[in-house]
Amino acid sequence: MQPPHQIHLDASVEVGVHEHVAVLYRGRASAFRLASFLSEGLARQELCIYLAPREFHTEMLDSLRALGTDVGNHLRSGALVLHEGLPDFSRLREWEGRVFHEAESRRAPMVRWLEESLWHEALGFSQENFFEFHALLNYRVKKYPSVALCQYDLEQVGTGNLLQAISVHRHLLVDGTLIRDNPFYVPAEKFIPLSPNERERDLLRLYRELDFDQENLLATLVGYSKLEAHPRKGS
Numbered sequence: 001m002q003p004p005h006q007i008h009l010d011a012s013v014e015v016g017v018h019e020h021v022a023v024l025y026r027g028r029a030s031a032f033r034l035a036s037f038l039s040e041g042l043a044r045q046e047l048c049i050y051l052a053p054r055e056f057h058t059e060m061l062d063s064l065r066a067l068g069t070d071v072g073n074h075l076r077s078g079a080l081v082l083h084e085g086l087p088d089f090s091r092l093r094e095w096e097g098r099v100f101h102e103a104e105s106r107r108a109p110m111v112r113w114l115e116e117s118l119w120h121e122a123l124g125f126s127q128e129n130f131f132e133f134h135a136l137l138n139y140r141v142k143k144y145p146s147v148a149l150c151q152y153d154l155e156q157v158g159t160g161n162l163l164q165a166i167s168v169h170r171h172l173l174v175d176g177t178l179i180r181d182n183p184f185y186v187p188a189e190k191f192i193p194l195s196p197n198e199r200e201r202d203l204l205r206l207y208r209e210l211d212f213d214q215e216n217l218l219a220t221l222v223g224y225s226k227l228e229a230h231p232r233k234g235s
Contacts, residue, residue: 007037007040007147009034009036009037009149009173010176012176013173013176013178014178015147015149015171015178016147017110017145017146017147018141018142018145018146018147019141019147019148019170019171020134020137020138020141020147020148020150020169020170020171021147021148021149021150021169021171021172021173021178022150022151022152022165022166022168022169022171022172022173023149023150023151023152023172023173024151024152024154024162024165024172024173024174024175024218025151025152025153025154026153026154026155027153027155028153030153031056031059031116031151031153032056032059032060032063034114034149034151035060035063035064035066035067036067037112037114037147037149038050038060038064038069038080038112038114039064039067039068039069041110041112042064042069042074042079042080043069044109044110045079045108045109046079046108046109046110046111046112047078047079047081047099047102047103047106047108047110047111047112048074048079048080048081048111048112048114049081049083049099049111049112049113049114049115050080050081050082050083050114050115050116051083051084051085051113051114051115051116051119052082052083052084052114052115052116052118052119053084053085053116053118053119053122054084054122056116056118057082057084060082061082064080078102078106079108081099083095084119084122084123085119085120085122085123085125086123086125087123087124087125089125089126089129089132089133092125092133093133093136096133096137096140097140099111099113100140100144100146103144103146104144109145110145110146110147111144111145111146111147112146112147113137113141113146113147113148113149114149114151115148115149115150115151116151117130117150117151117152117153117157117161117165118153118156127160127161127164127196128196131164131165131167131168131191131199132191132192134150134165134168134169135168135186135187135188135191135192136188136192138168138170138187138188139188149173150165150169152165154214154218159207159212159214160196160200162214163199163200163203163204163207164196164199164200166182166184166185166203166221167184167185167186167191167199167200167203168185168186168188168191169182169185170182170185172221174218174221174222175218175222177222179221179222179224182221183221183224184202184203184206186199206220
């Protein structure tokens, strides 16, 4: 079975294989709205990973059951993996590598990775290593048939974390708008050598110009996406 070229997150948003997307949402109730992303993958015999704080696991399982997914069977078979993260960077990287090795071993057509970013705060995992991990995850997603969706609750994430989240994801989903070519994306080979201040520099400059208003920042990104989708004549 070959993975689909496009994956529908809802009626209007679709992502492609090998894409790593930061999903910006608001409020705990919205944290489980992409359960269908995992449910669809399980129905296609793909390997599905849910990386989130432990207290999110039960609600995700309930959301999957509401979609008709036999979560017990998929948990027993290993097709659905719930994980709460690890406090050590090296161990986390080893586990992530095993995920993709397991997908190859079981001949899964694709890996679907859904992550709730709050896990790193729950374990005291350093912010710097957290974003290095996601910068490196880009390489894995590009190499293997996979899609990674990394969720950030705008009501919980701090400004510094939000700016770095924008920096390490080539694609963003903001208020239902997919920004396929994030103008502030920094490739891993450039991101990792930078200091924390350097990593945020360009976005912080824009944020300052927008009077440190998060809504203006997000609106600017959405506006950029629409401009790219409908370029002016002669441009």
